[in-house]
Amino acid sequence: MLGIVGIIPDEKFSLVYGTPILEKNFLTIEHRKIPVERGTATLIASAIKTLEVLNKPNPFVFLVGDIGKGKGSKELYNFLAENIHKYNFKVFTFHYILPDIDGCLKVILAIEKLPKKPFLIADAGFMYAVKMAGYAHFFDLFTPDIGELAFLADEKAPHPFYTRGFLLAEEKDVESLITRAYEYKNAPPYLLVKGEKDRVVFNQKVLATIEEPFIPELEAIGGTGDTLTGIVSALIYAGYPPEEACVIAAKANRLAGALASPSPATQISEIINFIPEAIKTLLS
Amino acid sequence: MKWLNKFFIPKKEKKSEKSKLGLLLFENTSEVIKAEKILQKEGYKVKVVGPPPEVRKGCDLAIEVPIIEITGILNFLKTQGVEPLDFISFSEDEILKPVDLFQIKDFGDYLMVRAANMKITVDKKTLVIVNVSGGGCPDVPYLASILVGVNLNNTFSPKELAHTLCGYALHLAFQKAKELLCSG
Numbered sequence: 128m129l130g131i132v133g134i135i136p137d138e139k140f141s142l143v144y145g146t147p148i149l150e151k152n153f154l155t156i157e158h159r160k161i162p163v164e165r166g167t168a169t170l171i172a173s174a175i176k177t178l179e180v181l182n183k184p185n186p187f188v189f190l191v192g193d194i195g196k197g198k199g200s201k202e203l204y205n206f207l208a209e210n211i212h213k214y215n216f217k218v219f220t221f222h223y224i225l226p227d228i229d230g231c232l233k234v235i236l237a238i239e240k241l242p243k244k245p246f247l248i249a250d251a252g253f254m255y256a257v258k259m260a261g262y263a264h265f266f267d268l269f270t271p272d273i274g275e276l277a278f279l280a281d282e283k284a285p286h287p288f289y290t291r292g293f294l295l296a297e298e299k300d301v302e303s304l305i306t307r308a309y310e311y312k313n314a315p316p317y318l319l320v321k322g323e324k325d326r327v328v329f330n331q332k333v334l335a336t337i338e339e340p341f342i343p344e345l346e347a348i349g350g351t352g353d354t355l356t357g358i359v360s361a362l363i364y365a366g367y368p369p370e371e372a373c374v375i376a377a378k379a380n381r382l383a384g385a386l387a388s389p390s391p392a393t394q395i396s397e398i399i400n401f402i403p404e405a406i407k408t409l410l411s
Numbered sequence: 412m413k414w415l416n417k418f419f420i421p422k423k424e425k426k427s428e429k430s431k432l433g434l435l436l437f438e439n440t441s442e443v444i445k446a447e448k449i450l451q452k453e454g455y456k457v458k459v460v461g462p463p464p465e466v467r468k469g470c471d472l473a474i475e476v477p478i479i480e481i482t483g484i485l486n487f488l489k490t491q492g493v494e495p496l497d498f499i500s501f502s503e504d505e506i507l508k509p510v511d512l513f514q515i516k517d518f519g520d521y522l523m524v525r526a527a528n529m530k531i532t533v534d535k536k537t538l539v540i541v542n543v544s545g546g547g548c549p550d551v552p553y554l555a556s557i558l559v560g561v562n563l564n565n566t567f568s569p570k571e572l573a574h575t576l577c578g579y580a581l582h583l584a585f586q587k588a589k590e591l592l593c594s595g
Contacts, residue, residue, distance in 0.1 A: 136553035165543075166552030195550025195574030196441065225549050225575065251547030274528040274545065346516070347523045347532040349544035349555050391521040391532045392541035394559075 129174065129186040129364035130214060130245070132207065132253070133167025133222035134199055140192025142202055146185050149175045152396045156188065163396050167222045169350040170250075173357030174220075176402040177379075180410070181365040187214070197225040200252075204230030211237040218364040219245040220356065221253035231256035235265055246363055247315075250356040258313050266315040268369060270356045273301060273322045279314055280307035298323050306331060317369050319359060321352050325377035327370055334370055337377040340385040348384075350395030355380040358402065379405040433478040435488075435495040436462060441574045443472040446493045448570065450474070455484055459579065463499075472576060513587045522592060526584040529577060531558070533588050538563040540588075548575035563589050 140159070147156035149172050154161040163172040167190065175185050189207065193199030203224060211234070219238075224230075231253070238244060247266040249257050254269050258279055263269070271279060277300070278284050301320060308314040309331040318328035323346075327335040345351045359376035363369055382405035387398045437443045443459060450457045455476065462473040476484050478500060488494055514525040521541060523532040529551070532542040539562050543555035554569050561567060563585075570582040 134549045134552075136549070136556055164552070165555050168552075193549040194553040194572075195548060195578055197439065197549075197574070200549060223547060223549055223552065226547070252549065253547075255547055272528070272545065274525075275547070278528070343516075344518065347518065347521065347530065347542050347544060349542050349559075351544070391518045391523065392534065394542075 128184075128214065128216050129178070129360060130216035130219040131167070131171055131174065131186045131188045131222065131360065132203065132220070132224070133170065133188075133190060133251075134193040134203070134224055135161055135168065135190050136166060136194055137192045138194050138196070138199070140190070140199075142189075142191040142199070142206060144187070144189045144206075146187050147171060147175070148185065152399075156190070161190075163399060165350040165395055166251075166353060169353035169395050169399065170220070170222050170357040170360070172396075172399050173354040173402055174361040176399060177358045177361035177406055178365070180403050180406045181361065183361070183365050186360075186364075187216070193225060195225065197227070200225035200227065201230060204234055208233035208237045212241060215243070216245040218248065218360055220248040220250070220360040221257075222249075222251050222353070222356065224252040224256070226252045226256040226259060228256060228260045231260045231262070235260065235262050238265075246369075248356065248360055248363070249315075250352065261312075263313045263315050268317040268319065268359070268363075268373075269315055270319045270321065270352065270359065272352055273298070273304075273320065276301065276304045276308065276318075276320050280304040280311070282311040282313060301326060302333065305333065317373065319355070319373045319377065321355060321377075325355075325381075327373040327377070329370060335374050337374060337381065339378075340381050342381065342384045342389060344389045344391050344393070345381070345384045347391035348389060348393055348395055348398070351380065351384065351398070354383070354395065354399060354402065358406070375406075375409055378409055382408060432500065433476040433481045433484075434460070434462065434499045435474040435476060435484075436497045436499065437473070437493075437495050439574070440472050440576065440579070442493060443474055444570060444573055444579065446488060446495070447474055449488070449491050449493060450476075450484060453487060455480060455487075457484070472579065513584070515591070522588065524584045524588045524591070526587060527576075527580040529580040529584050531581065531584040531588055533563060533592060535592060538592055540585075543581065546577035546581065548577035550574045550578040551581065554578055554581055558585070563593050 147154040191199040191203045250270045320326040325337040362372035383401040386401035460475045516523040
């Protein structure tokens with residue numbers, strides 16, 4: 128199974144787990160409908176679109192409502208820590224959540240006790256928490272953008288909000304930030320760094336750089352990082368080796384964006400609908 | 412209020428008093444944002460910073476205050492019903508500074524402003540926010556769902572609903588976009 132963990136931006140959305148279906152830009156799970164606008168819903172929708180092409184089952188997801196107050200996130204951390212042993216995930220992706228070191232450590236301890244460790248992917252708030260907890264090496268893949276890479280590279284930063292001079296990093300700084308992130312043991316074996324150029328990294332070495340098609344407008348569109356993490360999660364679950372999965376995902380994300388002919392005002396749901404075409408083109 | 416005793420600094424340490432800063436620690440980020448707003452409205456020169464590692468819980472903020480004004484600040488906050496959990500004094504180099512630089516990207520009809528890990532994109536003609544991207548904290552998808560479609564001239568500010576550092580960074584990007592596009 129592919130497992131996905133994250134939050135829904137609705138305070139009244141109680142904790143739910145199961146296999147969602149995707150219909151007309153809405154996820155449905157346990158009779159509840161979630162619009163695919165941004166965040167974890169976008170990641171899940173992108174994974175489903177990719178898995179459709181690969182003829183694989185939809186992911187199993189754990190979701191809770193949280194608008195930043197942390198109550199839902201806390202419930203989710205605790206639920207996972209107590210129940211993860213009941214599931215057998217091949218790939219497990221952690222996404223939006225209020226970063227909390229204690230909560231994150233509880234989940235990591237529960238994963239450590241599993242008979243077989245899943246391939247672990249983290250992005251967004253959970254990636255922040257894993258780095259702060261000092262457990263980046265326990266994960267297999269992070270998918271940071273350049274600002275988040277700078278946060279991983281800064282051993283003192285508890286969040287990308289803080290700067291010691293290089294958090295407004297640019298493309299030219301990426302390789303030195305990658306080196307620094309590994310130097311301080313704040314990166315897992317694989318990194319898929321999102322930017323003008325996407326970089327696939329394994330243990331500090333840049334294995335591949337993907338820069339075509341280059342659509343500058345995609346940077347402004349909320350959710351383009353979520354789609355990338357969703358696609359790569361699905362590809363790894365489907366059996367693609369991590370390096371190949373990262374390269375295909377980066378290309379597919381760019382191609383889906385290009386197919387949508389976006390402006391900076393395009394919404395992510397328009398791009399998600401082009402993911403199957405992009406994946407098919409790349410795999411054919 | 413026993414932590415008020417921390418202000419009674421021995422004479423030999425008075426010399427370095429000016430270089431010391433006061434740091435107010437709160438239960439959660441929402442309270443920090445609320446306290447900052449109240450104090451700034453009252454005219455205090457305070458700023459949001461990252462707490463030092465030994466008191467850090469995760470996605471947290473603290474308020475840096477001039478140590479010389481601490482008594483007045485604490486009394487004022489008490490009258491407003493927003494009391495910090497604790498007060499600590501620190502030298503400037505021990506505190507993490509939030510990002511204070513912005514990156515601007517001009518897409519022709521649209522302007523994108525980035526503060527830390529948050530980006531906000533605005534239609535330059537209509538001043539309507541068309542996209543919000545970046546960030547990893549749970550209030551980002553929530554704030555994005557509210558902000559997209561809002562006019563920059565609207566009195567609403569993301570700060571009102573922000574609870575995390577990402578939300579606070581989004582507020583900074585919003586303010587900067589407003590400054591750049593609404594000043595005329």
